[in-house]
Amino acid sequence: MNAMAEAPALELKGITKRYDAQTVVDRVDLRVHRNATVALVGESGSGKTTTGLMALRLIEPSDGRILLGGEDVTKLSQKDLRPFRRRMQVVFQDSYASLDPMMTLGEIIAEPLSIHGIGTRDERGDEARRWLSKVGLDGSYATRYPHELSGGQRQRVSVARALILGPSVLVADEPTSALDVSVKAQIVNLLQDLQADMGLSMLFISHDLSVVRSLADEVVVMLRGRVVERGPTERIFTHAHHPYTRSLLDAVPVIDPKARRRRSFLSAAEISAATPRLRPADIEPQPLVDTADPQLVALAGSHFVEAIVSERG
Amino acid sequence: MLSFIIRRTLSMLATFIVVSIVIFLMMHSIPGGPFDGYDMPLPDNIKARLMADLGLDKPLWEQYLRYMWGVFRLDFGVPYQSPGETVMGLIAHAWVPSLVLGGLGVLIGAPLGILLGMAAALKRNSWIDYVASTIATLGLTIPVFVISTLLILVFAVWLKWTPASGWGEPRRWILPIAAYAAVPMATYARYARSAMLDTLNKPFVTVLRAKGLSERRIVFQHVLRNSAIPMITIFLPMFVGIATGSIFVEKIFRVPGLGAYFVSSIEKRDYPLEMALMLLISALFCISYLVSDILYALLNPRIRLGGKDQ
Numbered sequence: 001m002n003a004m005a006e007a008p009a010l011e012l013k014g015i016t017k018r019y020d021a022q023t024v025v026d027r028v029d030l031r032v033h034r035n036a037t038v039a040l041v042g043e044s045g046s047g048k049t050t051t052g053l054m055a056l057r058l059i060e061p062s063d064g065r066i067l068l069g070g071e072d073v074t075k076l077s078q079k080d081l082r083p084f085r086r087r088m089q090v091v092f093q094d095s096y097a098s099l100d101p102m103m104t105l106g107e108i109i110a111e112p113l114s115i116h117g118i119g120t121r122d123e124r125g126d127e128a129r130r131w132l133s134k135v136g137l138d139g140s141y142a143t144r145y146p147h148e149l150s151g152g153q154r155q156r157v158s159v160a161r162a163l164i165l166g167p168s169v170l171v172a173d174e175p176t177s178a179l180d181v182s183v184k185a186q187i188v189n190l191l192q193d194l195q196a197d198m199g200l201s202m203l204f205i206s207h208d209l210s211v212v213r214s215l216a217d218e219v220v221v222m223l224r225g226r227v228v229e230r231g232p233t234e235r236i237f238t239h240a241h242h243p244y245t246r247s248l249l250d251a252v253p254v255i256d257p258k259a260r261r262r263r264s265f266l267s268a269a270e271i272s273a274a275t276p277r278l279r280p281a282d283i284e285p286q287p288l289v290d291t292a293d294p295q296l297v298a299l300a301g302s303h304f305v306e307a308i309v310s311e312r313g
Numbered sequence: 314m315l316s317f318i319i320r321r322t323l324s325m326l327a328t329f330i331v332v333s334i335v336i337f338l339m340m341h342s343i344p345g346g347p348f349d350g351y352d353m354p355l356p357d358n359i360k361a362r363l364m365a366d367l368g369l370d371k372p373l374w375e376q377y378l379r380y381m382w383g384v385f386r387l388d389f390g391v392p393y394q395s396p397g398e399t400v401m402g403l404i405a406h407a408w409v410p411s412l413v414l415g416g417l418g419v420l421i422g423a424p425l426g427i428l429l430g431m432a433a434a435l436k437r438n439s440w441i442d443y444v445a446s447t448i449a450t451l452g453l454t455i456p457v458f459v460i461s462t463l464l465i466l467v468f469a470v471w472l473k474w475t476p477a478s479g480w481g482e483p484r485r486w487i488l489p490i491a492a493y494a495a496v497p498m499a500t501y502a503r504y505a506r507s508a509m510l511d512t513l514n515k516p517f518v519t520v521l522r523a524k525g526l527s528e529r530r531i532v533f534q535h536v537l538r539n540s541a542i543p544m545i546t547i548f549l550p551m552f553v554g555i556a557t558g559s560i561f562v563e564k565i566f567r568v569p570g571l572g573a574y575f576v577s578s579i580e581k582r583d584y585p586l587e588m589a590l591m592l593l594i595s596a597l598f599c600i601s602y603l604v605s606d607i608l609y610a611l612l613n614p615r616i617r618l619g620g621k622d623q
Contacts, residue, residue, distance in 0.1 A: 056523050078527075085525035092516040100517050102538050102614060112524045145614040161520070 007070025008033050009201035010055060010088070010169045015064035017050050017225075025050050026225040027064065030203070032169065035195065037202040039216035039233070041209065041248065047225040048205045052171045055203060056088055057081055069168060086116055089162035093174035095154035099146040105132070106142030109161045116165065131160040135190060152183035156190065163194060170195075173205045184208075188215055209252045213237055221245045223271065227296060231303030241305040243274040276307040314610065321606065325599040332595045333384075333588070337377050340584050347393045347582040367393075369584075380588065390585035394577060400589045404571065410480050411558030411570035417486070418493025419552050426498035427544065430505025434513065435532065445502055452499025458561040461492040465565070479566030489566040493555055500551065501544065508540035515539075546609045549601035557594055 012030040016023065025047040032038045040048040053059040055066060057073060065074045073084050092098045099108050110128040113119055119127065129139040135156040146154055155175060162170055172191065176184040188211055195202060206212055212219060212233070219236040221229040221244065229242040240246045275294050294306045346369065348360045355363075364370050368379060383390060389400035426449075433445035452460075468488060469477035479489035512518065513536055521531050558572030571590070578587035 053519075058519055058522055082525040085523065088523070090520060090523045092520065094516050098516040098520055100535055100539065102535075111521075111526075115521075115524050115526045147615045158520075165524075 007067065009069055010203060011067040012051070012055055013065040013067070015051065015054055015066065016062050017054060017059065018062040024225050025054065028227055030220060032201045032203055034201055035199045036217045037195070037204050037215055038218045038220060039204045039206060039212040040220050040222060041207055041212055042222035043207060046222040048222050049173055052173050052203060052205045056090055056171055086165045087167050088169040088171065089165065089167040090171045090173065091158045091162050091175045093177050095151050095158055095178065096146060098158050099154060101146055104143050104145060105157050109157060109164055112161060112165045127164065131164050135160045151179055152186060155179065155187050159190060159194070163198065166198065167200070169201050169203065171203045171205070176211055177206065177208060184211065191215065209249060221248065226306065228306040229304065235303050239303065241276055241299060244271045276305060278307045278309050317610070318607065321603050325603060328599055329592070329596060333381065333592055334377070336588060336591045337380070340587055341373060343582065345582060347584070384592070389589040392586040393583045394581050394586070400585050403586065404589060404593065407569065407571045407574055410568045411563070411572060412556050414479065414486055414489045414568060414570070415493050415556035415558055416552065418490045419497045419555050421490060422494030422497035423501045423548065425494070426501025427505045429498070430502040431509055433502065433506045434509035437510065445506065449499045449502040452495045457492055457495065457559055458565060460495050461562055461565040464488045464491055480568045489562055489568060492562050493559070497551055497555065500547070504544050504547065505540065508543055509536055512536045512539045542609060542612050545612065546605040549605050550598060553597045553601045557597070
């Protein structure tokens with residue numbers, strides 16, 4: 001294997017977005033390997049959507065780098081970026097507003113092909129119908145309009161449109177948040193199936209931890225623009241270290257009333273006060289600075305948490 | 314669709330009848346009659362004969378039915394203030410200047426406004442956005458008689474570029490057309506800006522950017538199409554409103570148009586002319602709204618397919 005093949009499908013290095021004096025996303029590192037799913041979780045306003053949009057170069061980062069399959073696309077002009085656009089796609093939460101209401105579903109799904117000048121009109125139409133059936137909709141839907149579909153069906157159309165170009169990276173920004181529970185499961189299954197088929201890498205942005213648990217390989221928790229904890233999904237769900245992560249987990253609804261946990265959602269001040277304090281001995285050895293500012297430090301098994309590290313503990 | 318058009322046509326007829334009754338009653342409830350002028354008082358017996366000749370001595374309901382029977386046969390009678398011609402003839406020749414000046418005003422103002430609004434939406438919060446918003450606000454808030462007077466002052470009196478009054482050779486049309494264009498331009502600038510911004514902020518536009526579609530194509534292939542519907546549907550009512558002449562513009566620019574007759578026919582209790590004018594306007598508005606609604610349905614797939622919303 002050469003170096004290119006080993007490079008993660010998507011990598012963000014120290015990506016930062018500042019609006020005037022406010023830092024919305026603060027030095028976030030992310031790595032999505034081929035065929036893997038990374039979940040970006042956090043409350044609204046935590047900067048997770050901005051991070052996703054920066055990965056797609058739909059918002060220009062103030063700082064940091066974006067690598068797509070090992071190639072730096074941070075500074076490419078929109079024109080030079082076009083070939084890369086085929087490799088990264090997006091699905092949004094609002095399935096209705098994501099589809100041009102004036103176009104038929106066939107036109108919507110085929111449009112990416114025509115944007116990139118692929119195939120003849122007829123071939124594009126055939127491909128669109130093929131993708132309709134791939135996402136579980138009848139080919140006859142090609143002549144229908146978005147308003148004739150349910151939310152789940154529309155989200156399938158969004159998925160088909162995103163994947164018709166055969167991208168390597170899919171940014172899914174809360175794709176299931178507006179859907180019913182049963183429909184949600186269908187969309188999650190669809191994404192999993194297609195991911196396995198296509199070797200897709202996914203950046204899955206969500207605050208829905210039950211979906212994250214079934215879909216993601218790695219979980220990255222964001223709070224006010226910063227990564228406060230990251231780690232393999234199961235480890236995060238069983239050994240969350242940061243109080244904010246724990247309060248997110250506590251907020252997941254539990255159906256069994258006997259098992260219902262005490263809700264302990266923390267305020268910003270409480271979280272700051274509760275930032276974990278670790279001694280150097282608690283963490284994996286790596287060059288660290290003894291500082292009063294919180295920093296992301298490694299615990300066991302590629303599990304990282306933002307903590308204040310000092311000898312005083 | 315057909316049943317929609319039939320239903321709308323029936324409701325249009327109902328509107329027409331209600332409007333005709335209301336206007337008829339209002340006209341006749343104004344004290345005085347057509348022959349009560351102070352400049353040339355008529356002897357009572359002559360006045361009574363004239364009233365009898367015109368059927369004005371009959372009970373109101375009979376007058377109304379007679380009038381509507383005439384309307385039904387497209388006979389709108391003779392204007393009292395100009396007995397040498399028919400109401401239809403008077404409207405036909407008086408409408409030409411209003412239609413030409415007002416119509417051109419809309420046809421010029423609306424596209425200018427759309428361009429202005431588009432530029433403002435695409436360069437949001439830039440100087441062009443502020444200029445466009447200022448123009449739109451001024452156009453809608455400054456009364457047309459102030460705009461007309463300012464136009465005359467600047468272009469006719471100070472700069473001496475154009476004549477100050479507005480009918481005759483086309484050079485004279487410029488200022489009244491400009492005065493008429495202000496409201497459509499301002500209205501369209503506001504509509505275009507908000508409709509464009511609304512569409513530009515939709516996720517599907519972000520998806521198109523993510524697909525690599527150029528900004529220019531996004532605007533022309535998707536955003537314009539989605540923003541066009543409200544702009545198309547306000548066009549006809551606006552056209553009717555302006556192309557029937559403004560009392561102020563026609564008075565200030567001394568245009569022999571329809572606008573002045575709205576006032577004079579009330580002043581002179583010229584029942585047949587006032588009725589005809591009001592009925593004409595209401596019919597035109599009804600038709601323009603009907604056509605707008607049909608257009609809206611044809612342009613909008615959500616309605617076109619019978620609203621099968623789930």
